[in-house]
Every structure is written in C-alpha cells, then in structure tokens.
Amino acid sequence: MSEGDDQDLGITESKSHNTGEWYAEVVRKAGLADYGPEGMSGFIVTRPRAYAIWERLQGFLDAKFKQTGVQNAYFPLFIPESYLEREKEIVEGFDPEVAWVTEAGTKELEERLAVRPTSESIITPYISQWVRSHRDLPLRVNQWCSVVRWEATETKPFFRTKEFLWQEGHTAHAKSEDAWEETMTRLDQYESVYEDFLALPVLKGQKPDHDTFPGADTTTTVEALMPDGKSVQAGTSHHLGQSFAEAFDITFSDEDEEERVAHTTSWGLSWRALGALIMTHSDEQGLVLPPTVAPTQVVIVPIWQEDTKDDVLDYAEGIADDLEAAGVRVELDDRDERNPGFKFNEHELNGVPLRIEIGPYEVDDAELTLNHRPDGEERVVDRENAADTIRDHLDEVYAKLYAAAEETLDGEVREADDRAEILGTLGQHGGYVTSPWCGDEACEEPIKEPMAAEIVMVPFEDDDPLVGSDGDETCAICGDDAERTAYFAKSY
Template sequence: MSDEQELGITESKQYNTGEWYAEVVQKAELANYGPEGMSGFIVTRPRAYALWERVQDYLDTEFKATGVQNAYFPMLIPEQYLEREKDVVEGFDPEVAWVTHAGREELEERLAVRPTSESIIAPYMAQWVRSHRDLPLRVNQWTSVVRWEATETKPFFRTKEFLWQEGHTAHATDESAWDETLMRLDQYAAMYEDLLAIPVLRGAKPEHDKFPGAKKTTTVEALMPDGKSVQAGTSHHLGTSFAEAFDITYTDEGEDSQVAHTTSWGLSWRALGALIMTHSDDQGLVLPPTVAPEQVVVVPIWQADTQENVLDYAESVADELEDAGVRVELDDRDERNPGFKFNEWELKGVPVRFEIGPNEVDDEVVTVVHRPDGESKEVPREDIAETVREEFDEVYAKLYAAAEENLEENVREADSRADILGTIGQHGGYVKAPWCGDEDCETEIKDQLAAEIVMVPLRDEAAEIHAGEECAVCGEGAEETAYFAKSY
C-alpha cells in the first residue's frame, strides 16, 4: 500500500545521517524547501513551528523574569549604519541581502535586510540611556534574519533566513555586563537540558573566533549522535566597543559621563535542528513530552462487536487527559488500521501511545508504549491523568540519559597533533588538548580534518591547565584547554 511506504524512513541515521535528517524533516511534516528561485529558504510547517513556540515560551518567560523587555526594530537597516559598525567590526557585508528599489523607484541609499541588529539597536539605546538609573537596559526581539550563505541547505541548521531571538543590554560596569553574558548563557543551557533533553557544554570561543567586536563570546555546544558539535546559542560580552562606536553613555552618580558596557545574545531555530537530530531514529521523529505537539496518542483497537465499548472507553480516557491539560489525540479513524496508525504517530514523534482494545476495557487498564524504545506496560485506568505524568518523566529521563551517555563517551583527551587527528578521525566527538592560544595551531588541524576549536572552558575549569603542559600541536607553553570537534 503506497501510503504505508510513504510513512517509512528509508535512510539510516547511523550510516547516512544527512539524508536521514532531510527525510525525517520532510516526512514528519516539519518543513518544506523554498520555492524555485529561493534555494536556501524553507517553509516552517505547523508541526515545527509549534516546537519553536515552546522554545520561545520557555526563554521568553525566563527573560522577562530577569528584567528583559521585548521590542521591535525595523527589518531594514541603512547601509551607512552598517558602515558605522565597521569602526568596530568587519561586518556581514558578504552575506547581506540588499533592498535597492521600492515600487518603481530606485532608493537613494540601499537598505540591508537585517543580518543581526546591533547597528540599528545601538543608536536607540544611546537615546534611551541617560543616567545610571536607566541601567541596566535590556531589550530583546523575536524576528527572522537573512544571511546569504552559499552552502547547501539543511533545514534549521543552514538556511538563508532563520528565526531567532536577539537580546541587547547596556550596563554601568564591565562586571555587570559579564554577569549578564553568563546569565543568558545559563538560560540557554537550561532550556536545552530542561526542555529539549539535550545536555550541553558551556564555554568560550577562542579569541580569533569571537563575535566581531566582542570582548568575549560564550557558547553552548551540543554533541550530535554523528559526532559533530552544534553551536547551540551564543552570548557576547561586547565590552565598550559598540557603546563607543554608537555613543551609548550615561551620567554616573557623581554626574560624570561614562561609556556603557554592552552585551548581545542570540539563539536560533538551530535548537530545533539539534532536537530533531539528537533523539530521532530510523522510525522517524522522536520528541520529549515537554515539547511534543501531541504528548499522547490514544489508539483504539476494535472488531465490529467490540467497537462501541472500546471507543467509549478510549474517548473517556482521552477526555480525562485533555481535561487535565495533557495534549492528547484520539485516533479513531475508521479507514486506517492500528498498525498504520502506530507507524504514523511514531513517524511524527508522539512520545507516549495508549493502546486500548477489549482486554484493556475488561481489565480496566491501559497499555502504554514509550516511543523512544517501545517499552510497553499495562497501567490502571484509574488516576490515568496522574500516571501519564510519570510516564512523561520516564520518557524524558530516557532521552536525556541517552544523549548524556553519548556526550560523556565522546569527550576524549589528546596530547599531540597525531593524537588529535587520529581520535577525531576515529571517534568524532570532542577532543580536549592543551593549546598555546595561537590560531595557527587550530589551522593545522582544520586543514587536515575540518575539525576546529569549538570552545575553551570557562572560569574554574581553566584550572585544568597544569604548569609545564605543552600545546599539543606546536609544543609551546599551553594557555588553555581547547575542545576540538567537527561542527555543524
């Protein structure tokens, strides 16, 4: 039956990760590719957008609880504003989409479709900040941005337009800006760990790979099952460089003028890419119950003589879950058999399935099946709305444990160039190595293996470097511990 075939994932996650990912995205109805003439763009379908809404809800609540207000700035930015930013940074020029005409007229000055909004937000922050009493000032916006990268499209990982949030703050002191930078990084990490069931590493980008103009770029990195790292969110301590370029100054308590310290931090729909990639399998999408559009599907299994009883029972279970706030779908379609339904909801990533047949009705139980591993059990019909929460916790714990195991097994150490190359080549994952801090030593690895330094540890973890250790690549004195990995 052709419908059955359509449901099947034909590619293998283990052996053909890229094609498998593309197939899951398409068959689980998460995204379509953009139209002709629009390669690099995707259409985000409702099932994926619902996941993004849960990421938004989580972060927006955390942001607002910690002093952030949302705002909205124009999507177009005059070229001279980007130029002004060039006092600080090289900018995004090669990736900018330019509006040159409006209606039938050519514009006097072309306008960039925002690749990021520092250069249009900073001048307004400069207007809004007058006194130390106006600080810290924190604004955030949820928007899309456009960056015209010429690489192959990978939905949610590499697209010319992507959804994200960008937060921008101004502070009286360097310390306050640094605390802000780390607070946002911690909120990103918590979102991955508590909502998406993905453990992450926190670190800093090497000096040569910072956000242009930043004093320090911090990152959360998530390890995918194929051994590559995803830069899953970044938080930048911008120091005073943007504030100086855009005149963000304030009057301190002694009535003296001072330059503010700023930060910016962003997280994009790559979070969805990481989510899909981490948990899904050769049957299709796997989602934790925290974000799944449907947390439970109830599949009634009947014959003509049992139909009425089974459907009544299944409906009462579904109603009770719905009343308790569970996102539940009762699949009582007549034209599909249970096997087809199982496959379809597995493909779509529903984490918990309830099977209800005549036996369940007689015994006043429900058969519960966990999506990730097929574990099956009978649970009492009574208190089902409470029981299901425990099942959700179990499913979440399984997903997190599997991802954590993958991460823990794939952080290895190396102390020579050959060791770095060999270890990543053989296992993927992260390879920790003492590093002198020189970009050239990264380049040597990059040239041979397309692996790079994705992060160095933050804070106390820097104490891992012991006196007398040598850079694994050049043998000079080591300054940091570098995490080498291939990355998305």
C-alpha cells in the same frame, strides 16, 4: 497535513550511515518543513508541526527572559547601508552576506537597504538615545524575528538556511562586571533550554579569543554534539565590552553626574535548536520528541472489532477526557478509515512521545497499555489515576532521551596529547577531542587545515583543570606551557 500512503510513513535512509539524507527525510516525511519555491534555494517553509515546537521553545525561553528583566521590542526589518558600513568600520571582520533592497514601488532607492542579517547596527543607536542616566541601566531589549544571510551553501532545514528565525538580545550596563553577569545569565538560560526542555546535554564555555564575535570581548557558547560527530554552536552570548558603546555613543551620567561609557552584551539563539533536537533524538521510524515540546504528548489508539467498538471507544474517550482535564496534550485517534498498524506508524513518524493502546482486554481489566516512543518499551498500567501515571511516564520518556544523549556525549569526548593523536582520534571517531593548549591561534591551524576541525570551545577558567597548572602541562601542538584545555571538533 496530507496523510499520504503507507509507504510515505517509512524512513528509508540510515541515521548512522547517511545522517544528512536521513535527517532530510525525517524533516520532510514528519511534516516539519518543505523547501522554498523555485528560485529561492536556501529558504524553507516551516510547517505547523515544527512551528509549534518553535513556539513552545519561545515560550520557555521568553518566560525566563522576562523573569530576568528583559523586555521585547521590534525594530525595522531593513537597515540603511550606511549603518552597516558604520558597524564594519567599528568591527573588524564583520561582513555579512546581505540581501539588498534597491527598488521600492517603482523607484530606485537613494540608499540601499539591507534586510537585517542581525540588528545591532540599528538597535544600538536607539539604545544610545534611551540611555541618559545610570537610572536607565541596565537596559535590556530582545526581539524575536527572522534574519537573512545570503550564504551559498547547501540547504539543511533549521541548520543552514538563508532566512532563519531567532531571538537577539541587546543590553547595556553601567559596569563591566554587570555585563559579564548578564552574559552568563543568558548563557545559563540557553543551557537550560537544551538540558531542561529539549533533553539535550550541552557543553558550556567560551570561544577562543581569535574566534570571538567581531567586536566582542568574549564570546560564550553552548555546544551540542550531533549524531554525525560534529558540534553545533547552539547558542551564543557575547560580552561586547565598550567597543559598541564607544562607537555608538552609549553614555550615561553616573551617581556623581560623571559621563561614562556603558558596557554592552548581545546574545542569540536560533531555530538551529530545532535542528539539533530533531537530529539528536529521532530514529529510523521518524521524529522523536521529548514531551516538553511535543504538540501532541499522548495519542490514544483504540483497537476494536464491530462488537467491541462502543465499549472500547467509550473507555478511550473517558481516558482522553481525564488527560485533557489534567492538562496533558492528548489526541484520541478514532479514525475509522485507518487500521491500528497504520496509526502506530504515523504517530511514531510524527514523534508522539507516548501511545496508549486500548482494546477489549484493557476495558475488561481496567488497564491501559502504554508504549514509549523512544525505545518501544511497553507497560500495562491501571486505569485508576491515569493522569498521574501518564505524567510519570512522560517524565520517564524525557529522562530516557536525556540519558541516551548524555551517554553519547560522554563517550564522544576523548583526550589527545599531540597533533597526530588529535587528527587520528577526530578522523576515526569525530566528537570532541580535548588537548592542553597554549592559547595561540597558530596552534589551531595544524588541525584545522587538514581536518576542517577547529577549537569549538574552551571551558571557563573555573571549569578548566589546567588553569593554574603552571607549566605542568604543555600544548599538544607547540609544546609551550598550556594552561587551557581546547575542545577540537568539526562543526556545523
């Protein structure tokens, strides 16, 4: 909120050479987040510009959830240790790093309470109570909240923080195929958030069996490519099968009064989506945002001398009014104490997608000069029908961002047919390397061990040309029959 000095407006780090430092600088200088207080490393303060983006993302996704039968609810922040222990017993491999409440008021608690690292261990027992009959199914609850995971890694706002915002959906169904349809509905909605709202193309598929969420039958994922060549798991949707339902006794009487065990799913998307958004589109002038999520979509910068001031401002105000009436989020930057150059830099830093410059020439010619944030393209357009024209340009800005990200992604998927080629390609380029794979976890190890790259995704059966190839292809690592394609990548 502080305007700061001119030099605060410049990004000094290089996106391509020091991606991490550049990202941290954009986050700080564009007023997206501050680090938490001393003694609380790993926590961030989400400032209004970033929170407003999160709210828009919430609005987009939440509307989709509601259109497809999801109801929001709110469950307690704390989970008794015995509940988490119960989950651990059920779910091999579940052992989150938890923050424990041990004292309250002036007393020590009899049982430690976990600050929720995820809520299925508290939500599932309630679902069990609420489901009695097939008429209660499907049952779908979602909550928007923060969760805490005490992972001791370097803080990276929106990517790695000890507390993060997310939504977690939990559903119960009568049949496995219903749960599968649910799993895919949510994954498709996550894909849509990225592709239709954040201008980020993603890859869609499933995690290899050895890397599913503990307890899940199948974990599906959307993966986004970051500019440092790493993949980020950008949203996950789990078909949990009957493991949770059996353990937590989610049963129902079916049409014939038979008692049956339900099939459940869970699915979540976190503020990593914000991180992926910021990191992908932004540049060395600062934040770049698609108009869909930008708190301010259009800024009007009037340029005047003393003798032209009144005319220019009148004209600019008229345009601002027209745009506002048309539902465009517009700001007229008529500050006296800043010159146009400062304003240009500031709004570029803050990621305003479209700038309108208005000087005496524009007034005389009944025109507007537009500037697209992503690439600086300038266009002179008629004042008439300004709102329609601006909307077209906002769409164009969105399309440019999407096309650029798509081109990058397309160029960063490479094929490799043996271990040396996989390692060489990942080492040289990063990105994704696709290889025929036998399906065995052991064949991930020779890549994972030296390179810290893993199989981040396997396309769904219908999308994988190797399915049904019947021995025509062999695993890039072991040489056995390969009927699936593995996407190797380094990941966040």
